[in-house]
Amino acid sequence: xxxxxxxxxxxxxxxxxxxxxxFTPGERTFIRVAFIxxxxxxxYGLGPLNHNGFLYLLGPWVCPSIPAAFFTxxxxxxxxxxFFSKNWQGADGADPVVMHLVELYKSREARRHLWNQALRLSxxxxxxxxxxxxxxxxxxxxxxxxxxxxxLYPGQGPGSWFWVGLIGCSIFSFVALAVDHIGWVxxxxxxxxxxHQGDEG
Numbered sequence: 001x002x003x004x005x006x007x008x009x010x011x012x013x014x015x016x017x018x019x020x021x022x023f024t025p026g027e028r029t030f031i032r033v034a035f036i037x038x039x040x041x042x043x044y045g046l047g048p049l050n051h052n053g054f055l056y057l058l059g060p061w062v063c064p065s066i067p068a069a070f071f072t073x074x075x076x077x078x079x080x081x082x083f084f085s086k087n088w089q090g091a092d093g094a095d096p097v098v099m100h101l102v103e104l105y106k107s108r109e110a111r112r113h114l115w116n117q118a119l120r121l122s123x124x125x126x127x128x129x130x131x132x133x134x135x136x137x138x139x140x141x142x143x144x145x146x147x148x149x150x151x152l153y154p155g156q157g158p159g160s161w162f163w164v165g166l167i168g169c170s171i172f173s174f175v176a177l178a179v180d181h182i183g184w185v186x187x188x189x190x191x192x193x194x195x196h197q198g199d200e201g
Contacts, residue, residue, distance in 0.1 A: 012190050016101065028183045035176040036121065039063065040128045042168035050161035053140040056133040059169055060125030067174035068118035075105040076182055101189045114181050121173060 043059045045051050104110055133140060143159030 012193055028179050031179050032176045035172045036124060039169045039172035039176065040125055042172060043125065043129055043165050044132060045161045045165060048139060051136055051140050052159060052162055053133060053142045054144060055162055055165045056129040059166060060129055061122050063166060063169035064118040064121040064173045064177065066170045067177045068114055071114055071181060072111055077102060097193055100193065104185055104189050110185055113184055117177060117180050121176060
């Protein structure tokens with residue numbers, strides 16, 4: 001069942017690409033939870049050598065901020081058709097309804113929601129990794145990556161997981177925030193347009 005069938009009217013769904021509408025709110029929640037778990041596991045590290053205290057305490061705040069900054073500087077733009085198909089095209093700039101969606105993506109309201117979700121994600125990750133740091137306090141390493149501990153080769157020494165953990169957690173945080181942010185903007189836009197059209201009717 002396409003996402004938003006009960007929220008987004010067909011006439012609005014036809015104006016944008018189907019990707020933001022693929023998942024129901026419940027499915028989006030499941031995806032967010034799954035990718036938050038992946039992000040936490042990436043920071044946790046594989047094996048005792050990769051349990052890094054700096055990663056546990058700093059990673060939860062750094063990683064979600066990277067995709068949040070990305071979406072702030074480069075807000076998603078709606079399109080039509082499938083991205084990897086011949087019928088893909090940019091949003092119809094002459095359609096005021098579609099432009100309302102573009103404006104919402106660029107709005108202060110959307111940025112505020114995005115950063116609130118990033119802060120919430122950071123809080124969740126910090127709660128998980130901070131608790132783990134307390135449990136593993138006697139076995140954590142506090143090594144920063146350097147050429148002496150094979151920082152580009154995971155598992156070769158203390159600190160070697162640092163960049164892998166940061167990059168992996170940032171990618172998983174990106175997906176979790178993207179699903180939430182695009183879903184929120186799309187459903188908010190559709191709800192307001194439906195209300196507007198109802199008032200005009």
